[in-house]
Amino acid sequence: MQVTQIIDTFGYVIYGALALLAVWGVYNAILLYRSLNKKSIAEPEALLQQVRELGLGGKSDAAIAVCQGPPYWHTALAQLMAVALKNRSKGIAKIKQLLVMEFHTEVIAGMENRLATISTIVRMGPLLGLLGTVASMIGAFGRIGGSEKVNPTDLANDISLALWATGAGLLIATPMMILGNDIHAKLRRLRDRTERQLQDFLEILEQLENQGQRNSPSSRSGTVRAVLPR
Numbered sequence: 001m002q003v004t005q006i007i008d009t010f011g012y013v014i015y016g017a018l019a020l021l022a023v024w025g026v027y028n029a030i031l032l033y034r035s036l037n038k039k040s041i042a043e044p045e046a047l048l049q050q051v052r053e054l055g056l057g058g059k060s061d062a063a064i065a066v067c068q069g070p071p072y073w074h075t076a077l078a079q080l081m082a083v084a085l086k087n088r089s090k091g092i093a094k095i096k097q098l099l100v101m102e103f104h105t106e107v108i109a110g111m112e113n114r115l116a117t118i119s120t121i122v123r124m125g126p127l128l129g130l131l132g133t134v135a136s137m138i139g140a141f142g143r144i145g146g147s148e149k150v151n152p153t154d155l156a157n158d159i160s161l162a163l164w165a166t167g168a169g170l171l172i173a174t175p176m177m178i179l180g181n182d183i184h185a186k187l188r189r190l191r192d193r194t195e196r197q198l199q200d201f202l203e204i205l206e207q208l209e210n211q212g213q214r215n216s217p218s219s220r221s222g223t224v225r226a227v228l229p230r
Contacts, residue, residue, distance in 0.1 A: 007139040014132030014165060021128065022172045025121040028114045029179045035111050036186050038074040044197045047072050048204065051081060055208045060085055076107045076194045081201055088208065095205070099198065103191075111187060118180040122173045129169020136162030 041047070047066070054063040064085045072078035083102045084095045140158035 007135055007142065011132055011135040011139060011162070011165070014128060014135060015168070018125070018128055018132065018165070018168045018172060021121055021125060025118055025172065025176045025179075028117050028121075029176070029183065032111055032114050032118075032183050033186075036183070036190060039076040039107060039111075040190055040193065041072065041075040041077050041197070044077055044200075047078060047081075048197075048200055051085075051201070052204045052207070055085075055204060060088065060208075076103070076190065077197045077201070079107060080194070080198060084201070084205060088205070092202065092205065092209070096202075103194070107194075108187065108191070111183075115180060115183055115187065118176055118183070122177045122180060125169040125173035125176065126166070127169070129166040129172075132165030132169070133162045136165060 050066050051063045054060070054066065064082050066072070067078040067082035067085065080099050080102055083098055087095055087098055090098070136158065140155065140162060143158070144155065
C-alpha cells in the first residue's frame with residue numbers, strides 16, 4: 001500500500017506540473033504578442049520623413065533622439081535606425097553588418113527564445129500527460145490487486161482520473177501549437193516588414209553621405225538589398 005500511495009502522489013504531482021506548464025505557456029505567449037506589437041510600426045513614413053529632414057539639415061543628434069524617443073523607441077525600425085545613425089562614419093557596408101547583428105541580438109533573440117519555450121511546451125504536454133496516466137493507472141491497479149473486493153465505481157473513477165492526465169496534456173499542447181505557429185508567422189512578417197522599411201532608410205542614409213562627400217562605386221552598389229538575411 002505504501003508503494004501505491006507513493007505512485008498516487010507522483011500522479012498528482014504530474015497534474016500540478018501540467019497546470020504549471022499551461023500557465024508558463026500562456027505567460028510566454030502573452031509576452032510574445034506584446035513584444036511583437038511594440039516592435040512593429042505600421043506606418044513608418046512619418047518617422048522616415050523626420051529623420052530625412054533632420055539628417056539633411058545636419059541635425060544627426062536630433063534624428064537619433066527622434067528614433068530613441070516616444071512613440072517610436074520600442075519599434076524595431078527606430079532601434080535599427082538609431083544604430084545606423086550613430087555609426088554613419090563607418091560606411092554603408094559596415095552599417096549593414098551592424099544592423100544584422102543588432103536585429104538578431106537585440107530585436108528578435110528574446111522573442112525567439114520564448115518561441116522555443118512554447119515549442120518545448122508543445123512537445124512536453126502530451127508526454128507529461130502520458131506519464132501521469134501511466135502513474136495513475138499503476139496506482140489504480142495496485143489498489144485492485146491489494147483488495148479482496150473491487151468496487152466498479154471506484155475503478156471507473158480511478159481510470160477516468162488517469163486518462164484525464166493524457167487529455168490535459170493534449171489540451172495544453174494543441175492551443176500552444178496554434179499560438180506558436182501564429183507567433184512564428186508574425187515574427188517572419190516583422191522581419192520582412194522591417195527589411196523593406198530599412199531599404200527606404202538606407203536610401204536616406206546614402207543621401208546624407210552624398211551631401212557630405214562623394215561615394216565610391218563600391219560603396220554605392222547593392223546598399224539597399226537583403227539587409228536582413230533570411
